[in-house]
Amino acid sequence: MLARLRRLWNQFFNKTRTINNQPLNPVSLIVIILIDIFILINVFNGLDDISRWHLSPYQAYPCYAEWENYRTKTTQDKDYEIIKLALPYNINNQPSFQQNYQLAQTGHLGKVSPTCLEYAGYKDKINSPENQQTIKSIDREQAKISNLEQANRNIRAQYDSTLLEKIAGQPREQSINQVAAEKAKQNLEQNNRQISTFKTEISNQKNGLISKSESVRFLAFLKDNNKFTEIEKGYKQASFWYPSIQLGFQTLFLLPLILIAFSVHNFAQRRGYGLISLISWHLLIIFFIPLILKIFQFLQIGALFQFLFDVISAIFGGLLFLISYIYILLIPLLGFGIIKFFQQFVFNTKLQAAKRVQNSCCVNCAKRIRQHDNHCPHCGYYQYIECQNCHELTYKLLPYCKHCGHFQEP
Template sequence: MFSKIRRFWNQFFRKSRKVNNEPLNKASLFVIIVIDIFILINVFTGLNDISRWHISPQQAYPCYSEWDNYRKSTTADKDYEIIHNSLFIVDAFRTRQESYKEVEDRQLGEVSETCLQYAQYQDQINIPQNSQILQNIEQKEREVSQFEQKNQSIRSQYDSTLLDKIAGQSPGQSINTVGAEKAKQELDQNNQKISTLKQEIANLKKKLVATPESINFLDFLQADSNFNPLAANYQKASFWYPSIQFAFQSLFLLPLILIALFVHNFAQRREYGLVSLISWHLLVIFCIPLLLKVFEFLQFGVLFSFLVDIFNTLLGGLLFLISYIYILLIPVLGFAIIQLFQKVILNTKAQAVRRVQNSRCTNCAKKIRPHDTYCPHCGSYQYIECPSCHTLTYKYLSYCHHCGTAQDVTPDI
């Protein structure tokens, strides 16, 4: 296994640095690297764009998170808080329902009808009368905050004023703005005002929650028949979304890989060295993101979720064991990919067959005479000794052309 991997990497780097088995000069290699980087950046940009072509679960169910937080909340003011949030205008020129639905015009998929109905209830709440109540609440909350700040300032000086009084210092010489008696009186007055304002705020909140629009919205939120199907659909969409993204990303990459492979094989057959080199680099660039996305899919896609469910059921949630599976699975998958490359792209045997048929050097692919033992261009030896009949036969070919015995076609790299 390790020898095959070593041969694969040797062939890989040889094909990446040579034209017709001749090394690239530094200037040409620099140009190739710049092109590689530019194309790789654009490939990842295209992958990012196409991965967002299908709407995400958050876009398909935009109300789920807010709705779920409301149902899980245990605060006393949760009804007011969600109505308060509904009164904030997302866009002055569009309703919430329109802003939710707009995503369907740019991407594949549909927004949940339940969320559209949710947005419709929010739009019904967002009327001038309710907005005025909210403004009154916020104004009174600001007043409460101002009184509390004044009290805090007075309390920070209160201990000092007592010391001043004990020491017999005259009020004109004190560094404090108020005396002890006056400070106590002002604190009591401010506390009374704060208490009154808080009661008014509570009444306004009750008034806002008790409006017909708010009641209809809250009834809709509290109905399990609305939320439970929404939650199930959201979880299902979240489960399949990584697989959908991977499918679209593969759809983007596979045509590029097939075109690069076709051009590379065509250039190899015609011995177009520079075209072969460039198409080889493109093939590698297109395969790198695909491999990364395959591994990402294995880590976060349907297979990962399936394994999590199995381990939760059978082993009581020992999820760390999944890491063992991936530690074993990834090398096996990598070995399978290398084998595929060896047979399809880095196939020395197929390359040698074409070169022998065209009277070319099996190493550098340049034209030689049919019976040349060594290539006059690169000095490569063209034959090997057959282990059966001990006569010379073509290098890298599967069978001896004298006795037909199978040959070891392992490249001597």
């Protein structure tokens, strides 16, 4: 088994650096490697673009994260905070929330959730100039409260030392503090009164904003459990299938490239076009690399992983590390299956030999030879083997003797 793998690896390595079984010169090899890197970068760029062709769960359900955050919050001001999100500062020449959600559909497959569009419609109704002014007024008064609270902290930091200076009888002009103890106390009281006034005004403005008809309808919509359940279910289902959809599109992008490179490589080998055969072989490798990487990435985050995660969570509770054991067993089995598939159907030496004999090509290197040549003039490979039944010469690697039809042992 190891010897066979070593032989396959040597054949693979030799094909990447030889033309017509002749070693490639260093300059040509460097040029081909640079071409490989350039193509590989563009392949990954293409894969990235096509993977975003279908709407992501976030794009299809743009209201889910905001809505879920609102429902899980326990703060007193959560109604005001969700309404404030519907009131951005700069609204000049900006599309509405509904238009923003619908823009995600442009040039993509999939549709934005109608419930999220309805959600955006409620937000657009709240986003009026009058409500914008209310938000700006609240923010200005909140900034004033922050300034007053900072001033109070500065005064309190100096208050203890000014009080000690007064008890010690130190003259005011020798004090290191800017404000006397009596004055500091007055300033603190005055600032606290202003803070209390501003907080009352802010509370009134917030209550006025929340009690407006458009806000009341929006909050009632947010508290509709049936609507949220619909969104949550759709989002989770989209998240479950999205990696599979991405892999499907990425495979759709790579398969035509792989098939074209494989066809060109076989054609070039049959016709003896060494350089084309070498380049197409490199392209075939380059197109397979990202496909294999994407398959392994899918196995880590795709529907299979989520299924295993759910099963183990249901059966074993917190023993999620068991997923690692399953992957340790699953990945080698998958790799073994892929190897067997390509050996059996794609790179099967007997199938290749049959096609090469039909096309008067060497059964080893696929170069064109004359029909009765015993050895290939390109690679020196002996084409025949003695039949175990009739002892006549028949083609190597083919299952039956061309003279007596007896089955040839492999």
